[in-house]
Amino acid sequence: MSVGLARMNAGLACANAGLACGVRSMSRTLVVVSAGLSSPSSTRLLGDRLAQAAARETGAGVEVVELRDLAGDIANNLVTGFPSPKLAGAIETVTRADGLIVVTPIFNASYSGLFKSFFDVIEAGSLRGKPVLIAATAGTARHSLALEFALRPLFAYLRADVMPTAVFAAAEDWGSSDGPDGDLTARIERAAGELATAMGGRPAAAPTGEDEFVPFDQQLARLGITSSR
Numbered sequence: 001m002s003v004g005l006a007r008m009n010a011g012l013a014c015a016n017a018g019l020a021c022g023v024r025s026m027s028r029t030l031v032v033v034s035a036g037l038s039s040p041s042s043t044r045l046l047g048d049r050l051a052q053a054a055a056r057e058t059g060a061g062v063e064v065v066e067l068r069d070l071a072g073d074i075a076n077n078l079v080t081g082f083p084s085p086k087l088a089g090a091i092e093t094v095t096r097a098d099g100l101i102v103v104t105p106i107f108n109a110s111y112s113g114l115f116k117s118f119f120d121v122i123e124a125g126s127l128r129g130k131p132v133l134i135a136a137t138a139g140t141a142r143h144s145l146a147l148e149f150a151l152r153p154l155f156a157y158l159r160a161d162v163m164p165t166a167v168f169a170a171a172e173d174w175g176s177s178d179g180p181d182g183d184l185t186a187r188i189e190r191a192a193g194e195l196a197t198a199m200g201g202r203p204a205a206a207p208t209g210e211d212e213f214v215p216f217d218q219q220l221a222r223l224g225i226t227s228s229r
């Protein structure tokens with residue numbers, strides 16, 4: 001995909017999944033953040049499959065943020081401290097989402113630098129309480145624990161609500177079927193189900209700015225209390 005954001009509505013997601021969505025909330029948004037670099041990208045494919053499974057259960061609209069289209073903008077933000085309009089739009093898409101699916105390729109036994117850098121330029125606290133499904137692709141299954149020692153602590157630090165099931169797809173997983181626990185499709189369904197439940201159990205995300213920090217003295221002033229030192 002040549003642009004940073006791609007949107008498909010819930011009806012399309014349901015049609016792709018071969019299912020009728022019925023009468024469900026169209027106001028929820030599920031956002032996939034993909035840090036895949038290849039074209040076609042296995043990381044993007046895993047994100048799409050997870051989104052399709054979660055959208056089938058929630059009826060949420062799906063948007064995709066492709067980090068490779070934002071690589072220069074992310075690097076500039078790290079250096080200057082300011083996001084470009086394109087990056088600011090992507091950050092807003094992510095921070096306003098009702099649920100997130102974040103997928104990185106494993107590079108040198110951890111998340112990729114591009115993936116980490118994107119979450120480094122997002123304001124602290126803006127993912128607090130947000131349901132997040134973590135996932136990764138790799139060449140070998142030997143690095144599957146990177147999800148647990150790298151991605152899960154990162155999103156726990158960001159105070160996100162990280163789903164218990166993380167999805168890892170090594171090259172050998174595509175097209176294989178080793179039984180209920182080893183099968184990639186089964187893991188996708190389980191993780192997507194957890195995300196759908198987490199999204200369903202909470203109100204739609206508040207618009208950006210509603211959680212604005214108010215200094216303590218201003219809070220006291222609103223209550224008519226003047227602080228004495």
Ligand SMILES: Cc1cc2nc3c(=O)[nH]c(=O)nc-3n(C[C@H](O)[C@H](O)[C@H](O)COP(=O)(O)O)c2cc1C
Nearest residue numbers: 036037038041042043106107108109137138139140
């Ligand atoms: C610089 C680099 C480092 C990599 N390091 C690892 C690694 O440590 N372990 C692993 O299993 N795969 C590693 N890989 C393979 C990628 O994780 C794998 O090909 C990934 O699925 C590519 O995702 P994409 O198709 O979305 O680009 C590495 C690939 C690159 C380019």
